[in-house]
Amino acid sequence: xxxxxxxxxxxxxxxxxxILEDCSVRxxxxxxxxxxxxxxxxxxxLAMLLAGYLEPAKGQILxxxxxxxxxxxxxxxxxxxxxxxxxxxxxxxxxxxxxxxxLREDVLDAFGIERAWLDRFPRELSGGELQRFCxxxxxxxxxxxxxxxxxxxxxxxxTQAQIWNVVxxxxxKRNMGIIAVTHNKHLAERIATRTIDLSI
Amino acid sequence: MEQKKETLLxxxxxxxxxxxxxHGLEQKDLKAISDLHLTVHSGEIVAIAxxxxxxxxxxxxxxLDILPDNATVQGHxxxxxxxxxxxxxxxxxxxxxxxxPQSVAYLDPLMKIGPQADGHxxxxxxxxxxxxxxRFQLPEHTEKLYPFQLSGGMARRVLVSTALITDAELIIADxxxxxxxxxxxxxxxxxxxxxxxxxxxxxxxxHDMDLAFEFADRVAVFYAGTTVExxxxxxxxxxxxxxxxxxxxxxxxxxxxxxxxxxxxxxxxAGSLPKGCLFAPRCPYKTEQCEKQVPPVxxxxxxxxxxxxxx
Numbered sequence: 001x002x003x004x005x006x007x008x009x010x011x012x013x014x015x016x017x018x019i020l021e022d023c024s025v026r027x028x029x030x031x032x033x034x035x036x037x038x039x040x041x042x043x044x045x046l047a048m049l050l051a052g053y054l055e056p057a058k059g060q061i062l063x064x065x066x067x068x069x070x071x072x073x074x075x076x077x078x079x080x081x082x083x084x085x086x087x088x089x090x091x092x093x094x095x096x097x098x099x100x101x102x103l104r105e106d107v108l109d110a111f112g113i114e115r116a117w118l119d120r121f122p123r124e125l126s127g128g129e130l131q132r133f134c135x136x137x138x139x140x141x142x143x144x145x146x147x148x149x150x151x152x153x154x155x156x157x158x159t160q161a162q163i164w165n166v167v168x169x170x171x172x173k174r175n176m177g178i179i180a181v182t183h184n185k186h187l188a189e190r191i192a193t194r195t196i197d198l199s200i
Numbered sequence: 201m202e203q204k205k206e207t208l209l210x211x212x213x214x215x216x217x218x219x220x221x222x223h224g225l226e227q228k229d230l231k232a233i234s235d236l237h238l239t240v241h242s243g244e245i246v247a248i249a250x251x252x253x254x255x256x257x258x259x260x261x262x263x264l265d266i267l268p269d270n271a272t273v274q275g276h277x278x279x280x281x282x283x284x285x286x287x288x289x290x291x292x293x294x295x296x297x298x299x300x301p302q303s304v305a306y307l308d309p310l311m312k313i314g315p316q317a318d319g320h321x322x323x324x325x326x327x328x329x330x331x332x333x334x335r336f337q338l339p340e341h342t343e344k345l346y347p348f349q350l351s352g353g354m355a356r357r358v359l360v361s362t363a364l365i366t367d368a369e370l371i372i373a374d375x376x377x378x379x380x381x382x383x384x385x386x387x388x389x390x391x392x393x394x395x396x397x398x399x400x401x402x403x404x405x406x407h408d409m410d411l412a413f414e415f416a417d418r419v420a421v422f423y424a425g426t427t428v429e430x431x432x433x434x435x436x437x438x439x440x441x442x443x444x445x446x447x448x449x450x451x452x453x454x455x456x457x458x459x460x461x462x463x464x465x466x467x468x469x470a471g472s473l474p475k476g477c478l479f480a481p482r483c484p485y486k487t488e489q490c491e492k493q494v495p496p497v498x499x500x501x502x503x504x505x506x507x508x509x510x511x
């Protein structure tokens with residue numbers, strides 16, 4: 001049981017150099033992997049490839065030795081760095097959550113989502129509050145793996161600790177695999193069972 | 201440090217509110233910053249830390265008078281002992297007070313990086329700019345690129361250069377380091393430190409608290425649009441026992457290297473601020489008094505704190 005990128009190559013345009021060249025990453029179920037790399041290395045690109053938003057030019061993304069399913073909710077869910085760009089600005093937040101399944105009271109409580117927020121529009125909440133919705137909808141979908149692309153970089157440290165504690169608790173309960181992209185070594189030590197540095 | 205430095209910027213009881221539509225044509229004022237105090241001396245770096253949405257960037261805009269039209273500013277701001285009026289702000293911004301904007305979207309998308317970083321100054325500071333780019337490890341051809349061709353980290357370094365190029369006495373750097381590698385972030389902060397040591401001053405708005413403690417002289421902690429504590433950076437290095445406000449202690453304890461323990465609850469929304477102390481709903485030490493009245497600023501052990509119980 002693992003999510004794996006096997007010798008993948010990727011570039012955005014044929015005229016441009018490879019962004020990822022022969023890149024391989026593997027995370028087991030229940031494992032938490034933190035990825036470091038310098039700015040401009042292609043961390044976000046790798047995250048999008050793993051979650052199935054992009055297709056590699058060469059190589060494969062494998063979930064339990066099979067390609068990612070093309071239909072239904074993807075068992076690999078991506079959480080972005082900027083929640084305000086990942087939520088439909090014209091939907092009330094209730095609708096955002098309902099898109100990924102039935103609203104459950106216990107989920108709202110676990111993520112510290114206040115009931116009053118559900119009737120608001122995304123621009124009426126702060127980044128930290130919105131990020132809770134992004135994490136909640138990713139976990140509600142029944143995902144087996146989540147990819148966290150610098151999900152707490154733009155947040156203050158209290159919000160960061162709140163969000164990560166919820167993610168770690170849920171992931172532990174459901175034995176999920178996590179890949180976290182981050183710049184912060186201290187944070188990586190806290191959240192991950194293993195870290196890799198792609199630049200080496 | 202050795203002696204009392206000259207006060208460069210002094211902000212007293214600053215409030216910023218926004219006129220907004222409520223129901224139909226009714227309007228209401230949303231108070232985003234209330235009763236804020238901040239003093240910056242020449243020769244120092246003051247870091248501003250605190251929760252997202254606590255008004256850190258708004259303060260920068262208020263100092264430079266670049267707030268949107270529906271904003272009202274109240275209170276007093278003094279620059280070098282003289283009241284900061286609108287005309288004075290217009291004169292000073294870009295020459296004596298420079299901003300490192302928070303968003304890389306502040307770069308003009310239709311202008312090449314070189315001329316854009318040089319700005320309107322005469323004579324053109326091209327030589328100085330090239331040296332800065334070199335220190336920031338920006339390749340020589342960067343000046344010929346357009347902003348969309350830069351990575352996030354490169355754009356940040358260009359933004360920081362645009363402020364360092366001026367002869368400003370005060371730089372307000374709003375989140376200058378995200379996206380930079382640690383080495384580049386350190387270089388940027390080292391340059392700010394050099395500036396401060398030359399007698400200038402820097403206001404450093406940041407979430408990156410480790411870096412703030414390392415390079416700043418003092419740290420101002422913001423919560424829900426006001427300063428709850430101003431302390432020496434060394435107090436933050438010492439730990440929660442040296443800090444005065446429960447929110448600053450909570451920030452320290454939430455750092456990944458110090459426990460990673462968050463306090464429950466959320467910062468109040470600007471439309472529904474509590475009547476008394478803004479932190480009271482989340483505070484473990486609150487009493488009746490805290491819920492009734494906003495605590496005044498008190499001086500304790502060389503720092504300023506807005507709390508009845510701070511010790």
